Amino acid sequence: MTGEFMPHHMMPFPLNTSDILKNAALRYPEVEVVSALPDGSRHRYTYLDAYRRSAKVANALTRQGVQPGERIATLAVNHYRHFELYYGISGMGAVVHTLNARLFAEQLQYIINHAEDTLIFVDPELLPLLEAIAGQMPTVRQIVVLCDAQELPDSDVFELTDYESLIDQEPADFEWPRLESSAPCGLCYTSGTTGNPKGVMYEQGSTVLHAMMSGGSQYLGFDEWSVAMPIVPMYHVVAWGVPFSAPLFGAKLVLPGCALTGENIQSLIEDEKVTQAFAVPTIWLTLHNYLQSSQKQIPSLKMVGVGGAASPKALVKTYAEHYGVYWMGIWGMTETSPLATAAIQTPQMETMAPEDRYELQASAGRPMFGVEIEIFDGKDRPLPHDGVTRGNLRVRGPWILASYFKGEGADKFVDGWFETGDVAVINPQGYLRVVDRSKDVIKSGGEWISSVELENAALHYEAVNEACVIGAAHEKWDERPIMLITLREGADYDENQLREVLLSKVAKWWLPDAVIVVDELPHTGTGKLRKVDVRDQYRNYLIEA
Structure with a gap:
Protein backbone atom coordinates (compact mmCIF):
# COMPACT_ATOMS: atom_id res chain seq x y z
CA MET A 1 0.00 0.00 0.00
CA LEU A 260 59.35 5.67 -17.64
CA THR A 261 61.90 6.05 -20.41
CA GLY A 262 61.11 5.18 -24.01
CA GLU A 263 63.51 2.24 -23.80
CA ASN A 264 61.89 0.75 -20.71
CA ILE A 265 58.35 1.24 -21.98
CA GLN A 266 59.21 -0.39 -25.33
CA SER A 267 60.90 -3.31 -23.58
CA LEU A 268 57.89 -3.96 -21.36
CA ILE A 269 55.48 -3.76 -24.29
CA GLU A 270 57.55 -6.18 -26.38
CA ASP A 271 58.50 -8.66 -23.64
CA GLU A 272 55.13 -8.83 -21.87
CA LYS A 273 53.09 -8.51 -25.09
CA VAL A 274 51.14 -5.50 -23.81
CA THR A 275 47.95 -4.89 -25.79
CA GLN A 276 46.58 -1.77 -24.07
CA ALA A 277 48.50 0.95 -22.26
CA PHE A 278 47.49 4.19 -20.60
CA ALA A 279 49.36 7.47 -20.14
CA VAL A 280 49.41 11.20 -20.81
CA PRO A 281 50.47 12.45 -24.30
CA THR A 282 54.06 13.28 -23.29
CA ILE A 283 54.73 9.61 -22.51
CA TRP A 284 53.63 8.59 -26.02
CA LEU A 285 55.78 11.35 -27.49
CA THR A 286 58.74 9.99 -25.50
CA LEU A 287 58.09 6.46 -26.74
CA HIS A 288 57.73 7.63 -30.35
CA ASN A 289 61.05 9.48 -30.19
CA TYR A 290 62.75 6.35 -28.84
CA LEU A 291 61.19 4.10 -31.49
CA GLN A 292 62.37 6.44 -34.23
CA SER A 293 65.94 6.52 -32.95
CA SER A 294 66.21 2.82 -32.06
CA GLN A 295 64.16 1.39 -34.95
CA LYS A 296 62.52 -0.96 -32.43
CA GLN A 297 58.86 -1.97 -32.61
CA ILE A 298 55.79 -2.41 -30.40
CA PRO A 299 54.08 -5.23 -32.30
CA SER A 300 51.63 -6.38 -29.63
CA LEU A 301 50.24 -2.94 -28.79
CA LYS A 302 46.73 -2.42 -30.15
CA MET A 303 45.45 0.60 -28.25
CA VAL A 304 46.71 3.48 -26.13
CA GLY A 305 44.35 5.35 -23.85
CA VAL A 306 45.44 8.97 -23.64
CA GLY A 307 44.18 11.53 -21.14
CA GLY A 308 45.38 14.12 -18.67
CA ALA A 309 45.94 16.62 -21.49
CA ALA A 310 44.55 17.20 -24.97
CA SER A 311 45.49 14.62 -27.60
CA PRO A 312 47.60 16.14 -30.40
CA LYS A 313 46.12 15.06 -33.73
CA ALA A 314 49.62 14.77 -35.17
CA LEU A 315 50.48 12.06 -32.64
CA VAL A 316 47.17 10.27 -33.25
CA LYS A 317 48.13 10.06 -36.93
CA THR A 318 51.69 8.98 -36.12
CA TYR A 319 50.57 6.07 -33.95
CA ALA A 320 48.04 4.93 -36.55
CA GLU A 321 50.30 5.14 -39.59
CA HIS A 322 53.69 4.21 -38.07
CA TYR A 323 52.69 1.60 -35.52
CA GLY A 324 49.13 0.46 -36.31
CA VAL A 325 48.01 1.51 -32.81
CA TYR A 326 44.56 2.91 -32.09
CA TRP A 327 44.87 6.15 -30.12
CA MET A 328 41.85 6.52 -27.86
CA GLY A 329 41.34 9.99 -26.46
CA ILE A 330 39.77 9.92 -23.01
CA TRP A 331 38.66 12.49 -20.46
CA GLY A 332 38.21 12.45 -16.74
CA MET A 333 39.58 14.02 -13.58
CA THR A 334 40.22 13.25 -9.94
CA GLU A 335 36.62 14.21 -9.19
CA THR A 336 35.20 11.70 -11.72
CA SER A 337 36.96 8.60 -10.29
CA PRO A 338 38.42 9.44 -12.96
CA LEU A 339 37.20 8.02 -16.28
CA ALA A 340 34.11 9.57 -17.86
CA THR A 341 34.32 9.75 -21.68
CA ALA A 342 36.25 7.90 -24.38
CA ALA A 343 36.70 7.95 -28.16
CA ILE A 344 36.34 4.18 -28.50
CA GLN A 345 36.87 2.51 -31.86
CA THR A 346 33.56 2.06 -33.70
CA PRO A 347 32.46 0.47 -37.00
CA GLN A 348 31.46 3.92 -38.24
CA MET A 349 35.06 5.09 -37.94
CA GLU A 350 36.16 2.46 -40.45
CA THR A 351 34.16 4.23 -43.18
CA MET A 352 35.58 7.68 -42.43
CA ALA A 353 38.43 9.44 -44.18
CA PRO A 354 41.60 9.03 -42.08
CA GLU A 355 41.90 12.71 -41.17
CA ASP A 356 38.28 12.80 -39.97
CA ARG A 357 38.85 9.63 -37.95
CA TYR A 358 41.98 11.08 -36.35
CA GLU A 359 39.98 14.17 -35.40
CA LEU A 360 37.46 12.00 -33.53
CA GLN A 361 40.21 9.97 -31.87
CA ALA A 362 41.86 13.17 -30.66
CA SER A 363 38.61 14.24 -29.01
CA ALA A 364 37.61 13.17 -25.52
CA GLY A 365 34.94 10.88 -26.98
CA ARG A 366 31.47 10.18 -25.69
CA PRO A 367 30.30 9.47 -22.12
CA MET A 368 30.12 5.86 -21.05
CA PHE A 369 26.91 4.56 -19.52
CA GLY A 370 26.21 6.25 -16.20
CA VAL A 371 27.89 9.56 -17.01
CA GLU A 372 26.13 12.67 -18.28
CA ILE A 373 27.89 15.77 -19.62
CA GLU A 374 26.61 19.22 -20.54
CA ILE A 375 27.98 22.65 -21.44
CA PHE A 376 26.59 25.88 -20.01
CA ASP A 377 27.03 29.58 -20.61
CA GLY A 378 27.87 32.15 -17.92
CA LYS A 379 24.20 32.38 -16.92
CA ASP A 380 23.81 28.62 -16.31
CA ARG A 381 21.92 28.06 -19.57
CA PRO A 382 22.64 24.83 -21.49
CA LEU A 383 24.27 25.39 -24.87
CA PRO A 384 23.72 23.58 -28.19
CA HIS A 385 25.68 20.46 -29.12
CA ASP A 386 26.73 21.75 -32.53
CA GLY A 387 30.45 21.09 -32.34
CA VAL A 388 31.18 24.82 -32.40
CA THR A 389 29.59 26.53 -29.40
CA ARG A 390 31.89 26.64 -26.39
CA GLY A 391 30.71 26.43 -22.82
CA ASN A 392 31.62 25.51 -19.28
CA LEU A 393 31.67 21.72 -18.92
CA ARG A 394 29.69 20.05 -16.17
CA VAL A 395 29.32 16.36 -15.39
CA ARG A 396 27.22 14.09 -13.18
CA GLY A 397 26.89 10.38 -12.50
CA PRO A 398 27.20 7.59 -9.90
CA TRP A 399 31.00 7.88 -9.56
CA ILE A 400 31.18 11.68 -9.79
CA LEU A 401 32.10 13.71 -6.72
CA ALA A 402 29.15 15.10 -4.73
CA SER A 403 31.28 16.98 -2.17
CA TYR A 404 34.95 17.36 -1.36
CA PHE A 405 36.47 15.80 1.74
CA LYS A 406 35.58 17.84 4.84
CA GLY A 407 33.04 19.87 2.85
CA GLU A 408 35.43 22.13 0.95
CA GLY A 409 34.86 23.61 -2.52
CA ALA A 410 31.07 23.93 -2.33
CA ASP A 411 31.10 26.43 -5.22
CA LYS A 412 32.00 23.62 -7.66
CA PHE A 413 28.54 22.03 -7.39
CA VAL A 414 25.66 23.60 -9.32
CA ASP A 415 22.12 22.16 -9.43
CA GLY A 416 23.32 18.56 -9.18
CA TRP A 417 26.22 19.03 -11.61
CA PHE A 418 29.96 19.16 -10.93
CA GLU A 419 31.64 22.21 -12.47
CA THR A 420 34.82 20.84 -14.05
CA GLY A 421 36.64 24.08 -14.86
CA ASP A 422 36.99 22.99 -18.50
CA VAL A 423 35.84 24.89 -21.57
CA ALA A 424 34.43 22.45 -24.11
CA VAL A 425 32.30 21.82 -27.17
CA ILE A 426 30.03 18.83 -27.82
CA ASN A 427 29.14 17.79 -31.37
CA PRO A 428 25.74 16.46 -32.54
CA GLN A 429 26.94 12.86 -32.11
CA GLY A 430 27.82 13.54 -28.47
CA TYR A 431 31.61 13.71 -28.85
CA LEU A 432 33.28 15.97 -26.32
CA ARG A 433 36.23 18.18 -27.17
CA VAL A 434 37.89 20.05 -24.32
CA VAL A 435 39.32 23.21 -25.84
CA ASP A 436 41.01 24.51 -22.70
CA ARG A 437 40.97 24.83 -18.97
CA SER A 438 39.05 27.95 -18.05
CA LYS A 439 42.17 29.34 -16.37
CA ASP A 440 44.28 28.69 -19.51
CA VAL A 441 42.04 30.33 -22.12
CA ILE A 442 43.61 33.53 -23.45
CA LYS A 443 41.35 36.59 -23.64
CA SER A 444 42.66 38.96 -26.28
CA GLY A 445 40.69 42.10 -27.04
CA GLY A 446 37.56 40.52 -25.59
CA GLU A 447 37.86 37.39 -27.78
CA TRP A 448 38.93 33.94 -26.66
CA ILE A 449 41.97 32.03 -27.94
CA SER A 450 42.45 28.35 -27.08
CA SER A 451 45.97 27.60 -25.89
CA VAL A 452 45.36 23.87 -26.47
CA GLU A 453 44.42 24.31 -30.13
CA LEU A 454 47.49 26.46 -30.74
CA GLU A 455 49.72 23.85 -29.07
CA ASN A 456 48.25 21.06 -31.16
CA ALA A 457 48.67 23.11 -34.34
CA ALA A 458 52.38 23.60 -33.59
CA LEU A 459 52.92 19.83 -33.47
CA HIS A 460 52.07 19.60 -37.17
CA TYR A 461 55.46 21.21 -37.83
CA GLU A 462 57.91 18.31 -37.69
CA ALA A 463 60.71 20.22 -35.98
CA VAL A 464 58.57 20.89 -32.89
CA ASN A 465 58.77 18.29 -30.15
CA GLU A 466 56.50 20.00 -27.60
CA ALA A 467 54.67 23.31 -27.35
CA CYS A 468 53.27 25.40 -24.51
CA VAL A 469 51.08 28.46 -25.10
CA ILE A 470 50.21 31.02 -22.43
CA GLY A 471 48.64 34.45 -22.34
CA ALA A 472 51.15 37.27 -21.75
CA ALA A 473 50.13 40.74 -20.61
CA HIS A 474 49.63 43.24 -23.46
CA GLU A 475 49.07 46.98 -23.18
CA LYS A 476 46.45 47.16 -25.95
CA TRP A 477 44.82 43.71 -26.11
CA ASP A 478 44.99 42.78 -22.39
CA GLU A 479 46.51 39.41 -23.31
CA ARG A 480 48.24 37.96 -26.35
CA PRO A 481 49.47 34.39 -26.87
CA ILE A 482 53.14 33.52 -26.74
CA MET A 483 54.45 30.06 -27.58
CA LEU A 484 57.34 28.18 -26.03
CA ILE A 485 58.64 25.17 -27.94
CA THR A 486 61.20 22.42 -27.62
CA LEU A 487 62.74 20.99 -30.78
CA ARG A 488 63.34 17.44 -31.96
CA GLU A 489 66.99 16.44 -31.82
CA GLY A 490 68.76 17.33 -35.08
CA ALA A 491 65.68 18.97 -36.60
CA ASP A 492 65.89 21.95 -38.97
CA TYR A 493 63.80 24.75 -37.51
CA ASP A 494 62.55 27.89 -39.18
CA GLU A 495 60.09 30.15 -37.35
CA ASN A 496 58.54 31.36 -40.60
CA GLN A 497 57.77 27.77 -41.58
CA LEU A 498 56.23 27.17 -38.16
CA ARG A 499 54.03 30.24 -38.59
CA GLU A 500 52.90 28.99 -42.00
CA VAL A 501 51.86 25.70 -40.43
CA LEU A 502 50.02 27.53 -37.65
CA LEU A 503 48.23 29.73 -40.16
CA SER A 504 46.93 26.64 -41.95
CA LYS A 505 45.33 25.43 -38.70
CA VAL A 506 44.10 28.53 -36.83
CA ALA A 507 42.88 32.07 -37.48
CA LYS A 508 45.55 34.66 -38.27
CA TRP A 509 44.74 36.77 -35.21
CA TRP A 510 45.46 33.69 -33.02
CA LEU A 511 49.12 33.56 -34.13
CA PRO A 512 51.49 34.01 -31.16
CA ASP A 513 53.17 37.37 -30.70
CA ALA A 514 56.39 35.55 -29.82
CA VAL A 515 57.81 32.07 -30.34
CA ILE A 516 60.52 31.14 -27.84
CA VAL A 517 62.72 28.07 -28.24
CA VAL A 518 63.64 26.50 -24.88
CA ASP A 519 65.63 23.42 -23.89
CA GLU A 520 62.82 21.93 -21.83
CA LEU A 521 59.37 22.66 -20.44
CA PRO A 522 58.22 22.04 -16.84
CA HIS A 523 55.88 19.10 -16.19
CA THR A 524 53.85 17.77 -13.29
CA GLY A 525 54.49 14.30 -11.90
CA THR A 526 51.89 12.91 -14.32
CA GLY A 527 53.39 14.52 -17.41
CA LYS A 528 51.12 17.54 -17.78
CA LEU A 529 52.63 20.90 -18.66
CA ARG A 530 53.04 23.08 -15.59
CA LYS A 531 51.60 26.20 -17.19
CA VAL A 532 51.45 27.99 -13.87
CA ASP A 533 55.28 27.94 -13.79
CA VAL A 534 55.53 29.17 -17.37
CA ARG A 535 53.05 31.96 -16.71
CA ASP A 536 54.97 33.06 -13.64
CA GLN A 537 58.15 33.35 -15.69
CA TYR A 538 56.76 34.82 -18.94
CA ARG A 539 53.64 36.74 -17.84
CA ASN A 540 55.20 40.15 -18.67
CA TYR A 541 57.37 38.99 -21.56
CA LEU A 542 55.70 41.21 -24.19
CA ILE A 543 55.70 44.30 -21.99
CA GLU A 544 59.33 43.90 -20.96
CA ALA A 545 60.61 42.93 -24.43
Missing part, protein backbone atom coordinates in the same frame (compact mmCIF):
# COMPACT_ATOMS: atom_id res chain seq x y z
CA THR A 2 1.06 3.59 -0.63
CA GLY A 3 3.06 5.00 2.24
CA GLU A 4 3.87 1.62 3.76
CA PHE A 5 7.39 0.24 3.99
CA MET A 6 8.31 -1.65 0.86
CA PRO A 7 10.73 -4.58 1.33
CA HIS A 8 13.70 -5.18 -0.94
CA HIS A 9 12.86 -7.38 -3.90
CA MET A 10 16.54 -8.05 -4.48
CA MET A 11 19.18 -8.81 -1.88
CA PRO A 12 20.75 -5.69 -0.36
CA PHE A 13 24.22 -6.85 -1.33
CA PRO A 14 26.71 -4.00 -1.74
CA LEU A 15 29.75 -4.78 -3.88
CA ASN A 16 33.17 -4.04 -2.38
CA THR A 17 36.69 -3.65 -3.73
CA SER A 18 37.65 -6.91 -1.98
CA ASP A 19 35.18 -8.71 -4.24
CA ILE A 20 37.24 -7.74 -7.30
CA LEU A 21 40.48 -9.40 -6.22
CA LYS A 22 38.69 -12.33 -4.57
CA ASN A 23 36.89 -12.95 -7.86
CA ALA A 24 40.15 -12.64 -9.82
CA ALA A 25 41.78 -15.23 -7.54
CA LEU A 26 38.90 -17.63 -8.19
CA ARG A 27 38.32 -17.04 -11.92
CA TYR A 28 41.80 -16.08 -13.12
CA PRO A 29 44.19 -17.60 -10.54
CA GLU A 30 47.07 -18.04 -13.01
CA VAL A 31 46.85 -14.61 -14.69
CA GLU A 32 50.00 -12.63 -13.99
CA VAL A 33 50.80 -9.31 -12.37
CA VAL A 34 54.24 -8.21 -13.59
CA SER A 35 56.20 -5.37 -11.97
CA ALA A 36 59.31 -3.58 -13.24
CA LEU A 37 61.65 -3.05 -10.28
CA PRO A 38 64.26 -0.31 -9.72
CA ASP A 39 67.18 -2.71 -10.25
CA GLY A 40 65.98 -3.55 -13.75
CA SER A 41 64.52 -6.94 -12.83
CA ARG A 42 60.87 -7.91 -12.98
CA HIS A 43 58.71 -9.42 -10.29
CA ARG A 44 55.88 -11.66 -11.43
CA TYR A 45 53.19 -13.52 -9.60
CA THR A 46 49.50 -14.35 -10.07
CA TYR A 47 46.22 -12.84 -8.99
CA LEU A 48 45.93 -15.72 -6.52
CA ASP A 49 49.29 -14.74 -5.01
CA ALA A 50 48.22 -11.09 -4.89
CA TYR A 51 44.97 -12.02 -3.16
CA ARG A 52 46.77 -13.99 -0.45
CA ARG A 53 49.25 -11.20 0.22
CA SER A 54 46.47 -8.60 0.30
CA ALA A 55 44.78 -10.73 2.96
CA LYS A 56 48.04 -10.63 4.92
CA VAL A 57 47.98 -6.81 4.66
CA ALA A 58 44.40 -6.72 5.97
CA ASN A 59 45.29 -8.99 8.88
CA ALA A 60 48.36 -6.88 9.72
CA LEU A 61 46.32 -3.67 9.74
CA THR A 62 43.66 -5.28 11.90
CA ARG A 63 46.35 -6.38 14.37
CA GLN A 64 47.64 -2.78 14.34
CA GLY A 65 44.21 -1.61 15.46
CA VAL A 66 43.30 0.21 12.23
CA GLN A 67 39.62 1.21 12.30
CA PRO A 68 37.04 1.54 9.49
CA GLY A 69 37.42 4.85 7.68
CA GLU A 70 40.96 5.43 8.97
CA ARG A 71 43.24 6.96 6.35
CA ILE A 72 46.29 4.85 5.48
CA ALA A 73 48.67 6.60 3.09
CA THR A 74 50.88 5.20 0.34
CA LEU A 75 53.84 7.01 -1.20
CA ALA A 76 54.81 4.61 -3.95
CA VAL A 77 54.99 4.02 -7.69
CA ASN A 78 53.45 1.24 -9.80
CA HIS A 79 54.43 -2.17 -8.43
CA TYR A 80 52.97 -5.29 -6.85
CA ARG A 81 53.27 -4.21 -3.22
CA HIS A 82 51.34 -1.01 -3.96
CA PHE A 83 48.74 -3.16 -5.76
CA GLU A 84 48.36 -5.31 -2.63
CA LEU A 85 47.87 -2.23 -0.48
CA TYR A 86 45.03 -1.03 -2.71
CA TYR A 87 43.06 -4.15 -1.82
CA GLY A 88 44.31 -4.92 1.68
CA ILE A 89 43.60 -1.43 2.98
CA SER A 90 40.29 -0.74 1.23
CA GLY A 91 39.02 -4.31 1.67
CA MET A 92 39.32 -4.29 5.46
CA GLY A 93 37.40 -1.01 5.64
CA ALA A 94 40.13 1.61 5.85
CA VAL A 95 40.89 4.25 3.21
CA VAL A 96 43.83 4.11 0.77
CA HIS A 97 45.24 7.63 0.56
CA THR A 98 47.63 7.79 -2.40
CA LEU A 99 50.23 10.54 -1.95
CA ASN A 100 51.68 12.16 -5.04
CA ALA A 101 55.42 11.47 -5.18
CA ARG A 102 56.07 14.65 -7.17
CA LEU A 103 54.76 17.09 -4.58
CA PHE A 104 56.93 19.51 -2.65
CA ALA A 105 57.53 18.83 1.03
CA GLU A 106 55.14 21.58 2.12
CA GLN A 107 52.36 20.17 -0.07
CA LEU A 108 52.88 16.65 1.27
CA GLN A 109 52.81 17.94 4.81
CA TYR A 110 49.54 19.79 4.21
CA ILE A 111 47.84 16.79 2.58
CA ILE A 112 49.00 14.24 5.19
CA ASN A 113 47.80 16.45 8.02
CA HIS A 114 44.54 17.39 6.31
CA ALA A 115 43.77 13.70 5.69
CA GLU A 116 44.91 12.80 9.24
CA ASP A 117 46.85 9.79 7.96
CA THR A 118 47.93 7.34 10.65
CA LEU A 119 50.25 4.97 8.75
CA ILE A 120 52.33 5.65 5.65
CA PHE A 121 53.66 2.91 3.35
CA VAL A 122 56.58 4.32 1.36
CA ASP A 123 59.02 3.16 -1.32
CA PRO A 124 62.66 3.24 -0.11
CA GLU A 125 63.58 5.73 -2.83
CA LEU A 126 60.85 8.11 -1.67
CA LEU A 127 61.58 7.98 2.06
CA PRO A 128 63.60 11.26 1.97
CA LEU A 129 60.38 13.10 1.06
CA LEU A 130 58.93 12.08 4.42
CA GLU A 131 62.17 12.62 6.32
CA ALA A 132 62.08 16.25 5.17
CA ILE A 133 58.84 16.77 7.14
CA ALA A 134 59.58 14.50 10.11
CA GLY A 135 58.07 15.90 13.29
CA GLN A 136 55.41 17.77 11.33
CA MET A 137 52.93 14.90 10.88
CA PRO A 138 51.24 14.61 14.29
CA THR A 139 48.70 11.92 13.35
CA VAL A 140 51.21 9.53 11.74
CA ARG A 141 52.21 6.75 14.14
CA GLN A 142 54.15 4.39 11.86
CA ILE A 143 56.22 4.45 8.67
CA VAL A 144 56.39 1.16 6.75
CA VAL A 145 58.98 0.88 3.98
CA LEU A 146 57.98 -1.22 0.97
CA CYS A 147 60.92 -3.62 1.05
CA ASP A 148 62.21 -6.64 2.96
CA ALA A 149 64.36 -6.60 6.09
CA GLN A 150 67.65 -6.72 4.16
CA GLU A 151 66.68 -3.66 2.11
CA LEU A 152 65.41 -1.53 5.00
CA PRO A 153 67.23 1.82 4.87
CA ASP A 154 68.65 3.61 7.87
CA SER A 155 66.87 6.72 9.11
CA ASP A 156 67.95 9.31 11.63
CA VAL A 157 64.40 10.56 12.17
CA PHE A 158 62.05 7.56 11.92
CA GLU A 159 61.80 4.15 13.53
CA LEU A 160 61.06 2.15 10.40
CA THR A 161 59.30 -1.15 9.76
CA ASP A 162 59.81 -3.16 6.60
CA TYR A 163 56.73 -4.33 4.70
CA GLU A 164 57.69 -7.98 4.39
CA SER A 165 58.30 -8.40 8.11
CA LEU A 166 55.00 -6.65 8.84
CA ILE A 167 52.95 -9.15 6.82
CA ASP A 168 55.16 -12.26 6.91
CA GLN A 169 53.52 -14.12 9.80
CA GLU A 170 49.96 -13.09 8.98
CA PRO A 171 47.33 -15.56 7.68
CA ALA A 172 46.89 -15.64 3.90
CA ASP A 173 43.12 -15.37 4.16
CA PHE A 174 40.86 -12.77 5.70
CA GLU A 175 37.20 -12.50 6.63
CA TRP A 176 36.44 -9.48 4.45
CA PRO A 177 33.64 -7.35 5.93
CA ARG A 178 30.58 -6.63 3.81
CA LEU A 179 30.84 -2.83 3.69
CA GLU A 180 28.07 -0.44 2.74
CA SER A 181 28.24 0.98 -0.78
CA SER A 182 28.76 4.44 0.71
CA ALA A 183 31.69 3.33 2.87
CA PRO A 184 34.86 5.28 1.96
CA CYS A 185 37.70 3.30 0.37
CA GLY A 186 40.08 5.73 -1.35
CA LEU A 187 41.30 9.30 -1.07
CA CYS A 188 43.09 11.37 -3.69
CA TYR A 189 43.86 15.08 -3.59
CA THR A 190 43.56 17.48 -6.50
CA SER A 191 46.62 19.26 -7.83
CA GLY A 192 45.91 22.44 -5.91
CA THR A 193 47.13 24.81 -8.64
CA THR A 194 44.76 27.53 -7.42
CA GLY A 195 44.98 27.13 -3.64
CA ASN A 196 45.36 24.22 -1.27
CA PRO A 197 44.63 20.77 -2.70
CA LYS A 198 41.17 19.36 -1.99
CA GLY A 199 40.45 15.74 -1.11
CA VAL A 200 38.24 13.49 -3.23
CA MET A 201 36.91 10.53 -1.24
CA TYR A 202 35.99 7.45 -3.28
CA GLU A 203 33.40 4.98 -2.04
CA GLN A 204 33.17 1.20 -2.22
CA GLY A 205 30.14 1.17 -4.49
CA SER A 206 31.29 3.95 -6.79
CA THR A 207 34.72 2.34 -7.21
CA VAL A 208 33.30 -1.06 -8.17
CA LEU A 209 30.79 0.55 -10.55
CA HIS A 210 33.58 2.55 -12.16
CA ALA A 211 35.67 -0.61 -12.59
CA MET A 212 32.75 -2.52 -14.11
CA MET A 213 31.92 0.17 -16.63
CA SER A 214 35.39 1.49 -17.45
CA GLY A 215 36.83 -1.97 -18.03
CA GLY A 216 34.04 -3.00 -20.41
CA SER A 217 33.62 -2.56 -24.14
CA GLN A 218 32.33 1.02 -23.80
CA TYR A 219 35.72 2.09 -22.56
CA LEU A 220 38.98 0.14 -22.02
CA GLY A 221 37.75 -3.15 -23.45
CA PHE A 222 39.48 -5.61 -21.11
CA ASP A 223 39.11 -9.38 -21.28
CA GLU A 224 41.21 -12.48 -20.60
CA TRP A 225 43.23 -11.88 -23.78
CA SER A 226 44.21 -8.37 -22.66
CA VAL A 227 47.57 -7.30 -21.27
CA ALA A 228 47.05 -3.91 -19.63
CA MET A 229 49.80 -1.51 -18.61
CA PRO A 230 48.85 1.62 -16.63
CA ILE A 231 51.82 3.95 -17.07
CA VAL A 232 49.87 6.71 -15.35
CA PRO A 233 51.05 6.53 -11.71
CA MET A 234 49.12 4.59 -9.08
CA TYR A 235 49.48 7.70 -6.90
CA HIS A 236 47.50 9.72 -9.45
CA VAL A 237 43.75 8.98 -9.42
CA VAL A 238 44.38 5.26 -8.77
CA ALA A 239 46.11 4.86 -12.15
CA TRP A 240 42.82 5.71 -13.89
CA GLY A 241 41.20 2.78 -12.07
CA VAL A 242 43.09 0.13 -14.08
CA PRO A 243 44.30 -1.73 -10.94
CA PHE A 244 40.60 -2.37 -10.25
CA SER A 245 39.23 -2.85 -13.77
CA ALA A 246 41.98 -5.13 -15.12
CA PRO A 247 41.59 -7.90 -12.51
CA LEU A 248 37.80 -7.63 -12.66
CA PHE A 249 37.92 -8.67 -16.33
CA GLY A 250 40.88 -11.05 -16.05
CA ALA A 251 43.45 -8.95 -17.91
CA LYS A 252 47.14 -9.51 -17.25
CA LEU A 253 48.49 -6.45 -15.44
CA VAL A 254 51.90 -4.92 -16.14
CA LEU A 255 53.13 -2.31 -13.64
CA PRO A 256 56.05 -0.27 -15.04
CA GLY A 257 57.60 1.09 -11.84
CA CYS A 258 59.18 4.52 -12.05
CA ALA A 259 61.65 4.28 -14.97
